[in-house]
Amino acid sequence: MNQATVTLRSRNPDVLTCIANLSNDEVFTPPEFANQMLDMLEIAWAESHDGASIWADPTLTFLDPFTKSGVFLREITSRLADGLATTIPDLQERVDHILTKQVFGIGITQLTSMLARRSLYCSKRANGQHSIAKSFTSEDGNVWFARTEHTWSGRKRERQVDPTKGGEIIVEIVGTGRCKFCGANEAEYSRGDELESHAYAFIHTTDIKARIAQLFGADMHFDVIIGNPPYQLDDGGHNNSATPIYQFFVENAIALDPKYLVMVTPSRWFSGGRGLDKFRERMLTSHQLKCLVDFPKLYDGFPGVKIRGGISYFLWERDYDGPCTIQTMWDGKPLGAATARRLDTYDVLVRRNEAVSILDKVTAKQESTLDQRVSPGKPFGLRTFFHGKSSPAGIKDAVQLYGSQKISYVDRSEIPQNPEWVDEWKVLMTAVQGTSAAVETKFLSKPIIAGPGTASTETYLVAGRFKSEDEATRYSKYIRTRFLRFLVSLRKSTQHANRDVYSFVPDLPLTEDWTDAKLYMRYGLTADEIAFIESQVAAHDDSGVNEALDE
Template sequence: MTCIANLSNDEVFTPPGFANQMLDTLAAAWADANDGADIWTNPDVTFLDPFTKSGVFLREIVRRLTDGLILVIPDLGQRVDHILTRQVFGIGITQLTALLARRSVYCSKFANGPHSIATSFTTEDGNIWFERTEHTWSGGKREFRVDPLTSEEIAVYTNRKCLYCGAGEDDYARGDVLETHAYAFIHTDDIKARIAELFGDNMQFDVIIGNPPYQLSDGGYGTSAAPIYQMFVEKALGLDPRFAVFVTPSRWFAGGKGLDEYRKKMLSDHRMHDIVDYPKLYEAFPGVKIRGGVSYFLWDREHDGPCTIQTMCDGQPVGERATRYLDAYDVLVRRNEAVPILEKVRAKQESTLDTRVSTGKPFGLRTFFHGKPAASGLKDPVQLFGSRKITWVARSEVPLSDGWIDQWKVLMTAVQGTSAAVETKFLSKPIIAGPGTACTETYLVAGRFDTEEEATRYSAYLRTRFVRFLVSLRKSTQHATRDVYAFVPDVPLDRDWTDALLYERYGLTDAEIAFIESQVAPHDGTLFDEDGADDSDE
């Protein structure tokens, strides 16, 4: 299981070591809530993995229960059969992963087969259920076409989406042979009724644990994908377990396509008990590129208070382990050491740079738009900053923000990221663009000014480690939209700001300065720091 290859980016297998860390966190929370009791010695606790893939969570639970229940059920065969038939349950996400999970847990792809270590099952599935589920298409556009075989006019629908998961019909209407990726757990209006259908009316799970599918293609440009893990989490919490433990991408902390409501809900849920965060690329899931890292959380139905947050790096805890409320800000600040720094900055109640920075596509020009290599022959030429090149266009070709063309501007790339395991730059080098210039959506207009001096001072400010550190608190992926500037104060441009002056202005301690400089590297002399990566590997 440590070496097994992932089937796809939405079906990421959890390494056994990582699964056991999650189970350790669960065991500690159970003991705290039950006067020190050991969850693995309880023959009545029920576990559900509602999106089982390799079966690693259920297998490790079975292993722990087999050791823990030795005094309760001394006979090994009876003990294992009791655990498998009464305590552990799963829902496969595909036919293949359901077979794989049964092989991992029952030692046989058939729960009632001759090689199964469970002796009481009467069905092949046992307690690891899977049945093909279809998408429910809705919306779209109705068109009339001529049937090429009958020459009759027929009505067809295009661009329909699944009512439950948002999958596009063009991508996932695959016929009867291929997997639909219509996951049963989220394709329902009543999750409790659905679980009753699968496992019985009286089934109430004490623990729900697992690693949900992360994304589905959303029909966007290239291999654009939309996250779906939040749908699984919401359905699971709707079953009202005693504890829930899930590993997901960490990008929901501060960003993510369509995750605003989910983030708001999770940050305001005071039943969140623990978050263990792995920001380093590839650390949690070797070989799987999940920008922004991954994390797991433990949700405790009876908890009502702050959440304990721990950052991990290279398998070890780093920094402070702190307990704090998650809804102090509109995003989750990952590192506990950053919170007092942010509080000192916010204490001055200054306006922030997100009010200065433009939205995407500031002049209405797409990334792939290019002008001519020279200004000759153009009426009222405008110098155009584009993707890694400068070209020239006629002023009439610039559809938006005509008044900005004649101002001094500071441009920042809308995408800044590297393939490094840990990001350290967070923003590209600012570009000062004088009057007579515009840009494609490769850039945002970070600020507009009447004089070159103001633009130069603003550019220097954006290059400081202080600014880029505050940006890093809101930047979960390579996208550097205007939202990532919402913690950065809009300081007066009456001087040339340096890190030393900024540290003094906000009263930062030596330890706080050292933390900032451990997280943010100085800029080198290169013009471009971004790698132009897209979201397809999220």
């Protein structure tokens, strides 16, 4: 056995760069990206251990609890094989020690567990003839996988006649529940043995420490947990509307009390909802996030994988209490300087370092904000797919209805919610705004001024209600400013533009027309801060506001 066989370095080509992703939910990590994360770990360990190398310690244990290609395990093994050369001079003894005592994984599917063993042991069987580990007695080695099932709860119940005894019984309706651990839809994920259940062992447990003891032994404790978890359950939702699950993997990893946790996830947790609010609060207020590297540009980091809002990886350190160093990446290269800052100043993570000073100046005035003015979703109680008649002819009390890409007409009696708003001047904003472009630059659609006698479906939010057309016009001009849309961008990580994205925007008096120049002066922005805003937010053209319906 020679050194190249064991270290698995200098492979040309590296097969793990060629594997297609399973889906946007289960994304393979490119080797180069995995090594960037390991470099971050190496630096952090050295900073906390008087310059010592993490790869030179034969007692440390590493776990990838959701391994797919095995790239993290393989690269860790390569680094340990180099770092332990002095401590364990014999190559075979060294490799055997690393693979049996230090490196562990949990496969997320049967297929990925086999891929991981092939990557790590150079054999699909850890104890096979060609395995580079020589002390395993089992085929699995330290890469565990066994099919796990969802635990369904919350099924609908109905009264039925007992077919054997007569009388009435309460019956649970199979297919109407959800998994109590991950929220999977039973109708979608209750599958036969021939299909993957996608019930991941690492999060389908009430006691993660007991689960790890079951898999690897009661005395097992991991110093480092690292990897790239499944991101979401696509159970009827798609992309941004699918249910996120990566937060459960992070939380269970922290519950195992590692010294270090290094993980790559979608960045939507910085500001997104859908079950992420408590997770975000924990991450921002713990002060244990030491480093975060952010890839806001679509397809950057994971080429060809569309993850709206971008991705990021972080290093969480158990014994750390301090600011987090944030580095933005663009086209694979650092953009601007890495900056250390506290993350709990605001309720969301402000991802660009250059934006913090601007937001600080705006919030220092302690003005009320537009989220108090903007309506919740479905302002008139009408769904997106609701359409009225093409003409008001024959309708007793016709209301003009703004809907998805068209205007129709309904009777006032058909407006189920907030009918009193019909007779006010309103400014409407689309509830979803964004494109498939790699970089978002508008963040909000053009506002629509809707006069008395109008309503809308949930395609729109009512961004403001007014007594006069002049006020509505001034408000719509304010919404079109780059300044306002920049503040929106700090909270808007997906296409959804709900009322929460307006929470940083000051609700200014409408006694004058607000322009970017006036707003920059009002908040004392510097030339550099103004240049940054205008580099991030494109101007809307000068066409009429109500042309937004035709966009």
